[in-house]
Amino acid sequence: MTLKNKKILLIIGGGISAYKSLDLIRLLKKNEINIKTIITKSGREFVTPLSVTTLTKGRTYEDIFDTKTEAEIDHISLSRWADLIVVLPATANFMTKLSIGKAEDLATTVLLASNKDIALVPAMNVRMWLHKATQKNFKILQDYGYDFIGPEKGEMACGEYGEGKMSSPRQIYSYIKNYFDKKNLMKNKNFKALVTAGPTREYLDPIRYISNESSGKQGYEIAKALDKLGIKTKLISGPSNNVANKNIKVKSVISAKDMMDEVKKSLPVDIAVCTAAVADYRPLIKSKNKLKKSSSNIINLKLEKNSDILEFLSKNNKFRPKIVVGFAAETENIIHNSKIKIKEKYCDLIIANDVSKKNRGFNSDYNKVSIIDKNGKIHSIPKNKKSFIANTIAKKILDKLLVDDKNIN
Numbered sequence: 015m016t017l018k019n020k021k022i023l024l025i026i027g028g029g030i031s032a033y034k035s036l037d038l039i040r041l042l043k044k045n046e047i048n049i050k051t052i053i054t055k056s057g058r059e060f061v062t063p064l065s066v067t068t069l070t071k072g073r074t075y076e077d078i079f080d081t082k083t084e085a086e087i088d089h090i091s092l093s094r095w096a097d098l099i100v101v102l103p104a105t106a107n108f109m110t111k112l113s114i115g116k117a118e119d120l121a122t123t124v125l126l127a128s129n130k131d132i133a134l135v136p137a138m139n140v141r142m143w144l145h146k147a148t149q150k151n152f153k154i155l156q157d158y159g160y161d162f163i164g165p166e167k168g169e170m171a172c173g174e175y176g177e178g179k180m181s182s183p184r185q186i187y188s189y190i191k192n193y194f195d196k197k198n199l200m201k202n203k204n205f206k207a208l209v210t211a212g213p214t215r216e217y218l219d220p221i222r223y224i225s226n227e228s229s230g231k232q233g234y235e236i237a238k239a240l241d242k243l244g245i246k247t248k249l250i251s252g253p254s255n256n257v258a259n260k261n262i263k264v265k266s267v268i269s270a271k272d273m274m275d276e277v278k279k280s281l282p283v284d285i286a287v288c289t290a291a292v293a294d295y296r297p298l299i300k301s302k303n304k305l306k307k308s309s310s311n312i313i314n315l316k317l318e319k320n321s322d323i324l325e326f327l328s329k330n331n332k333f334r335p336k337i338v339v340g341f342a343a344e345t346e347n348i349i350h351n352s353k354i355k356i357k358e359k360y361c362d363l364i365i366a367n368d369v370s371k372k373n374r375g376f377n378s379d380y381n382k383v384s385i386i387d388k389n390g391k392i393h394s395i396p397k398n399k400k401s402f403i404a405n406t407i408a409k410k411i412l413d414k415l416l417v418d419d420k421n422i423n
C-alpha cells in the first residue's frame with residue numbers, strides 16, 4: 015500500500031540521536047508523506063530548525079507562545095492534523111514529562127491535547143533506560159496508550175553497550191508502513207469479535223449459588239482493546255460492576271447456560287476471546303424454594319457438568335471464528351497445564367495466568383500472563399495493568415488475523 019499523502023507529525027526531542035530525524039524525514043518525503051515538524055528547545059541544541067525545514071520544505075514549529083505559529087495553525091489543530099505522531103528521540107526526561115501529563119511547551123502540549131495514535135522512539139544511555147524510574151514511566155506510558163518503537167540493543171554514542179539505542183530511520187519507517195497497512199486492511203474487513211467475561215452463578219435455590227471471584231475486569235479490558243482497534247465487539251458478561259465503552263454491545267448473563275445461549279446467538283464472528291471464569295459444574299437440581307437447614311451434619315450436593323463454551327467455539331464446524339482465544343487460570347505448573355488446555359480445547363491461543371497470587375489475576379487491576387500459541391511458542395508479559403495486558407493481547411490477535419487473512423487470500 016502506498017503511503018502517499020498520509021500525514022505525520024514528527025516531534026524532534028533533545029538527544030544526540032536527533033540527527034537521525036533528518037534521514038527519517040528524507041525517507042518519508044521520498045514516499046510522498048506529508049510531514050509537519052515540531053522541535054523542542056533541547057532538540058534545537060542537536061539539530062537546527064533550518065536543516066529540518068530544508069528537508070520538509072515546510073515550517074518547523076518551535077514555541078507555544080509564538081504568535082506566528084498560533085496564527086498559522088494553533089496547537090490544538092496541529093494535534094488534530096496528523097494521522098500519526100512520532101516522537102524521536104524520546105529522552106528519559108521527555109518520557110517523565112509525558113508520564114505526569116506535563117504541558118510546558120509546544121511538543122508536550124500537542125501530545126497532551128492529541129486524540130491520535132502516538133509512537134515514542136526512546137533513546138538514552140542503557141543505565142538511564144533500565145533505571146526503575148524510566149521503566150516505571152515506560153509502563154505508565156504504555157498504559158496511557160503510547161506505542162513504542164525500540165529501543166534497540168547496541169553501542170551507544172557514549173561508548174557504552176546495551177538497551178537504549180534509538181531505532182534506525184529504516185526501522186521507524188517500517189513501523190510507520192506497517193501501521194498504515196494495518197489500518198487500511200482493517201477499513202475493508204469489518205471484523206467482529208465476541209468476548210466472554212466475569213463469573214457465572216449456578217443457583218442451588220432462589221438465593222444461593224456457586225460462583226468464583228472473577229470481577230470481569232480482564233474481559234472488559236479485552237473488549238475495550240479490541241474496540242480501540244476498530245473491531246466491532248460484543249461482550250457477554252456474567253455479574254460484574256464494570257462498565258464498557260458505549261461502542262461495545264454488552265449482554266449480561268447469569269449462568270454458564272445463559273452464557274452459552276448468548277454465545278450461540280452471537281455467531282458468526284471473526285474473533286472469540288473466552289476470558290470468563292465459567293463454572294465447570296452446576297447443581298443438578300435447582301430448588302424452587304429456599305433450601306431448609308437439614309438435621310444432618312453433612313449433606314450431599316449433586317452437580318452436573320456445564321458445556322464448555324471455549325471448546326464449543328473451537329470445534330464449531332459451521333461458524334468457527336477465525337481466531338479462538340482461551341484463558342487458563344492455573345495455580346501450579348502454569349505453562350505445562352496451559353499447553354495441555356490449548357490442545358484439549360482446540361483454541362488458537364491460550365493466555366496462561368497464575369491465579370494463586372492475591373495481587374494479580376482474579377479481582378485485581380493487575381495480571382501477569384503468557385500468551386501461548388498452538389506450536390508452543392510463548393510470549394510472556396510481566397506483571398502490568400490489565401488494560402496493558404489486554405492491549406497487547408488484542409494487538410497480537412489482530413496481527414495473527416491479518417497474517418492468516420493475507421495467506422488465505
Ligand code: PMT
Nearest residue numbers: 228229230231232288291292322323324340341342343377
Ligand atoms: O475477571 P477478573 O477478576 O479480571 O479475573 C480475570 C481471570 C483470572 C478470570 C481471567 O484472566 C482468566 O483466567 N479467565 C479464565 C478463567 C477460567 O475459568 O479458566 P479455566 O482454566 O478454568 O478455563 C479455561 C478456559 O475455558 C477459559 O477460557 C474459560 O473461559 C473456558 N471455559 C471454561 C469452562 C466452561 N464451561 N466454558 C468455558 O468457556
